[in-house]
Amino acid sequence: xxxxxxxxxxxxxxxxxxxxxxxxxxxxxxxxxxxxxxxxxxxxxxxxxxxxxxxxxxxxxxxxxxxxxxxxxxxxxxxxxxxxxxxxxxxxxxxxxxxxxxxxxxxxxxxxxxxxxxxxxxxxxxxxxxxxxxxxxxxxxxxxxxxxxxxxxxxxxxxxxxxxxxxxxxxxxxxxxxxxxxxxxxxxxxxxxxxxxxxxxxxxxxxxxxxxxxxxxxxxxxxxxxxxxxxxxxxxxxxxxxxxxxxxxxxxxxxxxxxxxxxxxxxxxxxxxxxxxxxxxxxxxx
Numbered sequence: 001x002x003x004x005x006x007x008x009x010x011x012x013x014x015x016x017x018x019x020x021x022x023x024x025x026x027x028x029x030x031x032x033x034x035x036x037x038x039x040x041x042x043x044x045x046x047x048x049x050x051x052x053x054x055x056x057x058x059x060x061x062x063x064x065x066x067x068x069x070x071x072x073x074x075x076x077x078x079x080x081x082x083x084x085x086x087x088x089x090x091x092x093x094x095x096x097x098x099x100x101x102x103x104x105x106x107x108x109x110x111x112x113x114x115x116x117x118x119x120x121x122x123x124x125x126x127x128x129x130x131x132x133x134x135x136x137x138x139x140x141x142x143x144x145x146x147x148x149x150x151x152x153x154x155x156x157x158x159x160x161x162x163x164x165x166x167x168x169x170x171x172x173x174x175x176x177x178x179x180x181x182x183x184x185x186x187x188x189x190x191x192x193x194x195x196x197x198x199x200x201x202x203x204x205x206x207x208x209x210x211x212x213x214x215x216x217x218x219x220x221x222x223x224x225x226x227x228x229x230x231x232x233x234x235x236x237x238x239x240x241x242x243x244x245x246x247x248x249x250x251x252x253x254x255x256x257x258x259x260x261x262x263x264x265x266x267x268x269x270x271x272x273x274x275x276x277x278x279x280x281x282x283x284x285x286x
Contacts, residue, residue, distance in 0.1 A: 007094030020269045027057060027275035028069060032257055034214060035100055036194045039154035039284035047071055048081035049217030049276040051112065051261025054093040055275070062096045064262075064277070065267040068101065071279055075151060076105045079218045080112020080199045084265045089128060095135055102139040107149070109136055110144045110159025110197035112219065113167040120164050142196060146184045154284070156189035158212075159197040166200065167219075170238050176203045181210040188212060193282060201244050201258040214280070216257040218237070220245035226272040238264065244274070 026139040058247050068076065082094035101107050111119075118129035133143055142149050144159025160181055162218050166174055181196075186193045188211025196212035199219050207215040223232010223245040232245040239245070249256045260276035 002045050004163065006068065006179050016271060017269075020271055023270040023274045024055065024059060024264060024270075027064065027067075027262060027277050029071070029277045029279055031279040031281065033281045033283060034253045034255055034285055035283050036193050037214070037284075037286040038191065041284045044152070044155060044193075045071065046075055046077050046195075046282075047073045047264060047279045048077045048079060048216050048259060048280060049255070050081060050216075050259040050278075051221060052082040052094060053114075053261075053263030053265045054082075054090060055263030056093055057262075057275075060100065061093070062253040067277060069104065073105060073279070076101050076107045077157065077195070077197060077216060077258065078107065078109040079197050079216055079219065080110055081114045081261070082112075083114060084127065084133075085114040085117045086265065087191075089125070091128070091132055091135075095132070095139075096140060099137060099139045102136075102141050106142070107140070108144055108149065108151075108159070108197070110199070113162070113164060113200040116161060116167070137269045147183060148189075150192065154193055155195060155199065155245055155282070156192040157190070157195045158185050160185050162198070162200055163276070164203075167237065173202050176206045178206075180244055181206060203257060204244065204249060204251070206257040207256065208251060213254060213280050214282070216259070216278070216280075217252075217256060218259040218261050219269075220258065220261075221264060221270075222273040222276065224245040224264075224267050224269060224271075224273060227286045228272075232273070234267075237261065244267050246273075 082093050118125045146161050150157035194213045196207050196215045201217035220235040225233040246258050246260045259278050262275040
């Protein structure tokens with residue numbers, strides 16, 4: 001009886017492990033539509049990528065590139081953590097993908113915690129951060145490290161950094177001092193539709209009050225394992241069943257969209273949590 005029970009448990013565990021491996025290599029595309037009065041008519045389409053962590057969907061990420069080509073976005077927005085900086089120092093998968101996309105679309109790239117780690121821990125990573133940024137800029141990428149750029153006449157895109165210490169905070173939610181975003185990136189645009197690339201979704205209230213019409217975040221990988229009606233089980237910062245680890249959130253006319261990310265690293269599993277390509281359509285006219 002015990003042997004049969006043990007065999008059953010091992011069989012279930014093996015099946016889940018195989019399914020996790022399948023999920024990690026099969027992303028889904030999800031479209032979000034946001035209406036605004038900040039421009040009178042028409043629409044703008046973006047795709048948002050986050051947390052690739054060197055994952056590849058086919059050789060040179062061909063399947064991902066093909067799907068983005070099918071959408072034909074007006075620009076590609078990247079929310080950081082496209083590589084892994086935790087002992088591993090391979091930048092090639094991230095650079096290959098971003099170069100391919102930059103050859104076809106405008107690309108705007110903001111830092112995640114892995115880029116911040118490279119920048120802050122130079123005793124470990126040396127000049128790797130500078131080399132990475134230089135490679136992206138050479139490919140024509142708009143690198144938004146505490147910086148913003150206008151996109152056409154109706155949209156402003158801003159990337160804001162967050163100190164590595166906030167990502168090391170475990171179990172509880174740290175406080176972001178009032179005025180932090182303003183000190184880092186200045187005032188939000190009042191007349192353009194303001195997009196903020198801000199890697200951690202813990203601070204939607206601060207992003208909203210700063211003036212972000214749309215905050216795009218990632219970092220939590222959807223909670224690693226998603227349970228129907230309960231959401232993601234655990235984030236990399238050991239928050240359990242955190243409501244905003246994936247999906248769309250609206251408050252007082254402002255929106256945050258949290259990507260489940262495209263890869264994994266330390267907790268190298270996904271269950272009911274397939275990689276996430278986010279497609280955002282912003283429609284004018286209210």
